[in-house]
Amino acid sequence: MSTVSLYLQDEIALLKLNRPATRNAIDDVLVAELKARVTELEGNPAVRAVILSGEGDGFCAGMDLAYLGRLATFSEDENRTDGRALLELLLAIRQSPLPWIAAVNGPAIAGGCGLATACDLILADRERARFGYTETRIGFIPAIVSPLLIERVGMTTARDLLLSGRILNAGTALELGLINELSDPGAVLALAASRAQALARRCSRTSIAATKALLHRLPGLDLRSAMELALEENVKLRMGEPCRRGVAAFLAKEELDWRTLD
Numbered sequence: 001m002s003t004v005s006l007y008l009q010d011e012i013a014l015l016k017l018n019r020p021a022t023r024n025a026i027d028d029v030l031v032a033e034l035k036a037r038v039t040e041l042e043g044n045p046a047v048r049a050v051i052l053s054g055e056g057d058g059f060c061a062g063m064d065l066a067y068l069g070r071l072a073t074f075s076e077d078e079n080r081t082d083g084r085a086l087l088e089l090l091l092a093i094r095q096s097p098l099p100w101i102a103a104v105n106g107p108a109i110a111g112g113c114g115l116a117t118a119c120d121l122i123l124a125d126r127e128r129a130r131f132g133y134t135e136t137r138i139g140f141i142p143a144i145v146s147p148l149l150i151e152r153v154g155m156t157t158a159r160d161l162l163l164s165g166r167i168l169n170a171g172t173a174l175e176l177g178l179i180n181e182l183s184d185p186g187a188v189l190a191l192a193a194s195r196a197q198a199l200a201r202r203c204s205r206t207s208i209a210a211t212k213a214l215l216h217r218l219p220g221l222d223l224r225s226a227m228e229l230a231l232e233e234n235v236k237l238r239m240g241e242p243c244r245r246g247v248a249a250f251l252a253k254e255e256l257d258w259r260t261l262d
Contacts, residue, residue, distance in 0.1 A: 003030040004037050005055065011048040011200045011259055012193060013041050020056030025064035026111045031085050034115075038092045048205055048259065049196035050096070052119060053103040053189060057128065060112025086111065087144050093118040094148065095216055097209030099199050103192035104129040104179070109167075114145035117152060120212070121195065122179040124170040125188040131178060132167040151219060153177050204242040205262050 007014040015037055017024035024030075041047050054060055063071075074082065093100055093115070102108075102119040107130040116122050116131070124131075133149065135142040142149075142162045150158045157176050161168075173179045183191040199208065214233050218226050237243050242262050249256045 002033060003027075004033045006037055006040075008047070010197075011046060012051065012196045013044075013047045013049070014051045014053065014189075014193075015041075017052075017054045017060055019064075020054075020058070022064055023056065023058035023061035023107065024054040024112070025061045025067075026086075026115075027064040027067040028082065028085065030064075031089050035085070035089045035092055038089070038096060042096060042098065047098060048200035050098050050100045051103050051189070051192045051196055052093075052100060052115065053105055053192070056106075058106035058112075059102075059104045059108040059129070060115055061107055062110030062112050062134070083144065086114075090114060090118040090144060090148065095212075097205075097212060099196070099208055099212070101192045101196055103188045104131070104170075105188050106130070108132075110134050110142070111145075114142075114148070117145055117148045117178075121181075122173075123181050123183060123188055123192050123195065124173065124179050125185060126170050126182040127185040129170040129173070129179075129188070130167050131170075131173045132165060133162050134165040134167070136163060137165045149178075200259055201257055204246060204258050206240065206242045207237065207246075210237055 001018070003018050005016040005018045007016070015034070017030065017034070019025060019030065041050055071079065071082070099121070100119040102116040102122045104116055104122060104124040106125070106128045108116045109130070109132050113131050113133055133142040133145065146158065146162060149161065153161075153176055157178075168176070168178070170179065170182055174182055181191065210233060214230065217229060221229065245261060246256065
């Protein structure tokens, strides 16, 4: 049985981590299968948004306990190979031209919290969702996720969360800027579907991809370089057909359904 289930409805892809008996804990098989799904969805022109969630009552409990035991026997090269697989998965999600929405239906802990952090939007069940980068509690380091978390919440809050390993409820996660929105109990998938459908219908796929690519390149640039890069992307998109169509529709007071246009 696959460790990642894929459901397609119209232009929305729903990926569910499918190891409910372990609260969807991460092992090497899940990482490889999820990375393959990322590649598969990017090659499907019908898909315009992706939702990531978990089967059962959890989003992702972090590293699988049995797999964690095996890591203790790994050589340095084996540990590097294993860590690189997770790195490439998180980068693939973050750098995907598609918008990714994490629908956190229960605990998202350690590596599971990293998966959510890699997504563009994080939506959470206000009662059941929990978040924590708990690696320091087992003598490990929350290293690979740290650049993504710093980008999301800033160094001060990231330092707190990464050093302490504390568990946040959904309300606190929202206050800290870690997540974007809370759902009513049991309704996070419905909220995610609504957000995904709005992105698919109201926003140009070309524009979303270009915006994500720009946002990925901006960190670390000085102000002048960042603004110059933004200018070049601005000019490039102005010259494109989606922008011409969008501006014409706006001036004509027409609402476009981008699903039929790009």
